[in-house]
Amino acid sequence: MRRRRREQTSSSSVSFVRARHRATRSIWGPHVAEISRRAGKMVAICRDPLAFVQLYGRRDAMTFEQEVQAVARQGHDAAVAFVHQRAAEGDADAMMMLAQWRCWGHFGSQDLAEAYRLTEAAAATGHLPAMLTRASMLLTRTGTSRDADAARAIVEAAAPRSPLAAQHLAIADSIPREAPQPEILSDDPYIARIPGLISRDACAFVMARAMPMLQPSFVIDPANGQRVPHPIRTSAGAAFPPTDEDLVLHTVNCRAATASNTDVGRGEPLHVLRYTPGQEYRPHLDALPGVENQRSHTVLIYLNDGYGGGETEFPELGITVRAQAGDALVFRNTTDAGRADARTEHAGLPVTSGEKWLATRWIRQAEFHPWKAETER
Numbered sequence: 001m002r003r004r005r006r007e008q009t010s011s012s013s014v015s016f017v018r019a020r021h022r023a024t025r026s027i028w029g030p031h032v033a034e035i036s037r038r039a040g041k042m043v044a045i046c047r048d049p050l051a052f053v054q055l056y057g058r059r060d061a062m063t064f065e066q067e068v069q070a071v072a073r074q075g076h077d078a079a080v081a082f083v084h085q086r087a088a089e090g091d092a093d094a095m096m097m098l099a100q101w102r103c104w105g106h107f108g109s110q111d112l113a114e115a116y117r118l119t120e121a122a123a124a125t126g127h128l129p130a131m132l133t134r135a136s137m138l139l140t141r142t143g144t145s146r147d148a149d150a151a152r153a154i155v156e157a158a159a160p161r162s163p164l165a166a167q168h169l170a171i172a173d174s175i176p177r178e179a180p181q182p183e184i185l186s187d188d189p190y191i192a193r194i195p196g197l198i199s200r201d202a203c204a205f206v207m208a209r210a211m212p213m214l215q216p217s218f219v220i221d222p223a224n225g226q227r228v229p230h231p232i233r234t235s236a237g238a239a240f241p242p243t244d245e246d247l248v249l250h251t252v253n254c255r256a257a258t259a260s261n262t263d264v265g266r267g268e269p270l271h272v273l274r275y276t277p278g279q280e281y282r283p284h285l286d287a288l289p290g291v292e293n294q295r296s297h298t299v300l301i302y303l304n305d306g307y308g309g310g311e312t313e314f315p316e317l318g319i320t321v322r323a324q325a326g327d328a329l330v331f332r333n334t335t336d337a338g339r340a341d342a343r344t345e346h347a348g349l350p351v352t353s354g355e356k357w358l359a360t361r362w363i364r365q366a367e368f369h370p371w372k373a374e375t376e377r
């Protein structure tokens with residue numbers, strides 16, 4: 001099951017302790033032996049979530065996910081049926097769980113339109129995570145068409161009750177509206193540095209969001225099926241799934257579109273890289289072998305500074321770029337004929353001290369649906 005997406009991250013053990021506290025308080029009686037007997041039983045019940053549900057119901061005792069886990073002890077089909085039943089009864093948590101399943105094709109086929117319908121219904125109950133997910137779906141065309149104004153209105157409606165939504169608005173609005181003047185490093189192939197494309201607050205936000213998702217770069221060795229270190233990229237990376245593209249990430253993507261003079265609907269999901277000392281991205285082309293809809297442009301957004309090494313280098317062109325947090329580097333990967341342009345081979349040189357963080361937006365020649373990216377990878 002995918003990562004939880006909640007307004008406030010509360011670890012299940014914490015909510016369990018709270019639930020136990022509430023329950024024990026109500027049985028507090030004068031007789032110490034009886035108290036300890038009952039308390040012992042309570043601890044045993046708390047170790048058995050299913051017993052807990054049967055005794056106390058769930059409402060303020062367990063999260064919906066804990067409840068589903070408890071039912072899952074009766075078997076996987078029972079848990080799936082339970083979620084469907086609760087969703088049909090209008091339970092927003094259940095609708096959101098089903099929406100995730102329909103997005104990712106878990107326990108049934110992928111159906112983005114149904115995922116959007118479920119999220120919209122959950123959001124209509126005032127469920128804050130559903131409201132924010134619905135906004136992301138409107139921004140990324142997940143089961144619906146793109147409507148950035150409607151997405152913003154939803155985040156604004158959530159903000160008085162949701163510090164997270166308020167933070168999204170504040171940080172999105174900290175990003176300059178107009179892309180600053182580019183500094184052209186090469187006319188042909190086009191390479192430009194854009195100082196201050198996004199704010200430092202937005203940089204910090206992107207890093208914080210990517211941090212828990214980072215995975216070391218591996219490839220599968222076809223000879224033995226083993227995971228082996230990626231031959232070209234030694235950093236750790238993560239791409240934001242479309243339902244995670246919040247207002248800040250979307251605004252970053254919009255600025256990458258403006259900086260490259262492309263439509264925001266052509267970009268792949270924003271990808272974050274973190275390099276620690278010794279890590280690098282060896283010389284490579286961003287254009288992909290054998291795809292119809294080629295990566296015509298790349299926008300690199302530098303998220304921090306203060307590290308040693310880690311410059312972006314174009315060896316064929318003799319260009320080396322060192323940037324500050326918030327700066328971007330834009331370049332064209334393809335020739336006018338739409339073929340990979342070998343001159344744009346580039347590398348992230350090894351980091352010698354500190355950490356280097358970077359967000360990459362690979363932009364295709366034509367419209368690119370973000371869910372397609374998942375199926376192609």
Ligand SMILES: O=C(O)CCC(=O)C(=O)O
Pocket residue numbers: 273281286298300310311312313346347348349358360
């Ligand atoms: O780390 C760098 O400077 C280069 C990154 C890069 O080439 C990419 O993300 O495609």
Ligand SMILES: [Fe+2]
Pocket residue numbers: 284285286298346
């Ligand atoms: Fe690259």
